Amino acid sequence: MDISSKDSLNCSPVSAELHIPFPSAHLATVAYNSLRVDKEPKRSTTTKVLSLEENILKASFTSGDTRQLRTAVNSFLDLLILVSKAIDEFTPPDFIIKECPLMI
Amino acid sequence: MGRYFSRPCCKRAFSDINTSKMVVSIGFEGSANKLGIGIIRDGIVLANPRRTFITPPGEGFKPVDTANHHQLNIVLLLKEALDEAKIDPQEIDVVCYTKGPGLGSPLVSVAVFARTVSQLWGKPIIGVNHCIGHIEMARLITGAQNPIVLYVSGGNTQIIAYSQKRYRIFGETVDIAVGNCLDRFARLLKLSNHPSPGHNIEQLAKNGKIYVPLPYVVKGMDMSFSGVLTYIEEFATTLQEYTVEDLCFSLQETVFAMLVETTERAMAHCGAQEVLICGGVGCNIRLQEMMSEMCKERGAKVFATDERFCIDNGAMIAHAGAEMFRVGVLTSWEDTFCTQRYRTDEVEVKWRNDI
Numbered sequence: 001m002d003i004s005s006k007d008s009l010n011c012s013p014v015s016a017e018l019h020i021p022f023p024s025a026h027l028a029t030v031a032y033n034s035l036r037v038d039k040e041p042k043r044s045t046t047t048k049v050l051s052l053e054e055n056i057l058k059a060s061f062t063s064g065d066t067r068q069l070r071t072a073v074n075s076f077l078d079l080l081i082l083v084s085k086a087i088d089e090f091t092p093p094d095f096i097i098k099e100c101p102l103m104i
Numbered sequence: 105m106g107r108y109f110s111r112p113c114c115k116r117a118f119s120d121i122n123t124s125k126m127v128v129s130i131g132f133e134g135s136a137n138k139l140g141i142g143i144i145r146d147g148i149v150l151a152n153p154r155r156t157f158i159t160p161p162g163e164g165f166k167p168v169d170t171a172n173h174h175q176l177n178i179v180l181l182l183k184e185a186l187d188e189a190k191i192d193p194q195e196i197d198v199v200c201y202t203k204g205p206g207l208g209s210p211l212v213s214v215a216v217f218a219r220t221v222s223q224l225w226g227k228p229i230i231g232v233n234h235c236i237g238h239i240e241m242a243r244l245i246t247g248a249q250n251p252i253v254l255y256v257s258g259g260n261t262q263i264i265a266y267s268q269k270r271y272r273i274f275g276e277t278v279d280i281a282v283g284n285c286l287d288r289f290a291r292l293l294k295l296s297n298h299p300s301p302g303h304n305i306e307q308l309a310k311n312g313k314i315y316v317p318l319p320y321v322v323k324g325m326d327m328s329f330s331g332v333l334t335y336i337e338e339f340a341t342t343l344q345e346y347t348v349e350d351l352c353f354s355l356q357e358t359v360f361a362m363l364v365e366t367t368e369r370a371m372a373h374c375g376a377q378e379v380l381i382c383g384g385v386g387c388n389i390r391l392q393e394m395m396s397e398m399c400k401e402r403g404a405k406v407f408a409t410d411e412r413f414c415i416d417n418g419a420m421i422a423h424a425g426a427e428m429f430r431v432g433v434l435t436s437w438e439d440t441f442c443t444q445r446y447r448t449d450e451v452e453v454k455w456r457n458d459i
Contacts, residue, residue: 034219037441038212075209079216082175086220089179090193095224 131422135206142419150189200425203231204446241420257383258283275325312353
């Protein structure tokens with residue numbers, strides 16, 4: 001990045017960590033599975049790591065550039081909001097997520 | 105592709121196929137500015153609503169804005185589709201979505217949504233190639249048996265012939281798609297993008313009186329459109345003695361003639377007696393006319409669909425996905441990513457048994 005050497009916002013990697021609680025571990029798992037598949041765009045220096053802790057979805061972002069970090073976090077939150085809308089509207093009343101050994 | 109089932113219920117659903125249960129599939133499409141959701145049961149379209157992201161005249165659609173549009177509209181569109189089809193999600197056998205090709209963030213927005221409902225409803229998920237969606241839907245609607253396919257849209261321009269389990273790309277654009285050429289010319293003229301720029305060029309072209317000679321670039325089986333675009337963009341800024349109608353008319357006549365020539369070459373190579381036109385540019389009546397004239401000379405037939413299926417829609421994804429599902433081609437969870445470049449010939453067409 002040609003701006004990083006002179007830009008005071010880029011002395012060291014910047015990071016952000018999000019914790020998003022869901023009503024149940026099942027629903028947190030749905031969100032986790034939907035959001036963990038896509039990789040960050042190739043030109044981005046941001047890495048994103050998702051993890052699950054019971055009903056809490058954790059997302060941690062690390063980037064070499066603050067503006068890229070903002071973009072990555074915003075895109076992630078937009079998709080998270082989309083997932084939660086889908087959950088609100090289309091979860092069947094008796095929903096329990098089905099176990100699958102091939103889905104890690 | 106390995107037969108990894110994304111969840112145990114997939115095995116159960118797949119074995120149902122052998123008892124000739126009718127497959128109900130839902131397809132989610134959003135690779136460009138059209139968001140479509142389609143529901144198909146056993147080859148019959150039960151619902152196929154669509155929303156188009158239309159930008160002001162002179163502007164094209166950018167990926168981030170398009171992704172926003174899809175995210176804002178997809179929940180209501182799904183409700184509309186389910187209502188129109190009069191089915192409960194539990195009746196659905198498979199969830200299909202567009203894996204690619206197309207624009208990155210719109211594709212991902214739709215895929216994330218599809219992955220979510222796939223889990224909530226407990227249904228298997230299949231990633232579909234957008235081009236194959238167009239081809240299979242057009243085949244279903246028109247009944248064309250083994251045509252040369254001219255697939256022309258804002259994002260793709262390919263001439264395709266089926267052979268031994270692959271849709272082989274015989275010829276294609278070496279730079280931009282023909283629809284992209286038309287769309288960008290419309291932008292320069294500040295034509296309305298409603299319902300689509302190509303539609304408005306077609307209407308203006310009907311009143312064109314003078315043919316302006318433009319660069320005609322066919323290289324063997326391939327075509328190039330960026331040169332004619334650059335050339336005609338110069339004309340549009342000065343206009344000289346030509347009207348906007350003349351320019352639209354001339355552009356269509358030129359680029360469509362290029363498509364007809366390369367299609368004819370493919371027909372001659374393959375001994376084909378059928379042409380199937382699909383993709384958004386396939387709505388254009390002038391293109392269909394020119395293709396018909398060529399085919400009449402050869403004793404061949406032209407097949408085309410109307411704008412419900414020419415233009416990007418969800419049902420084409422549902423149908424292609426249902427075909428894949430029928431022969432047991434599923435997508436493992438890790439493979440439900442999206443890809444902006446996805447060649448038509450990358451997919452093994454296991455559901456066709458003809459040579």
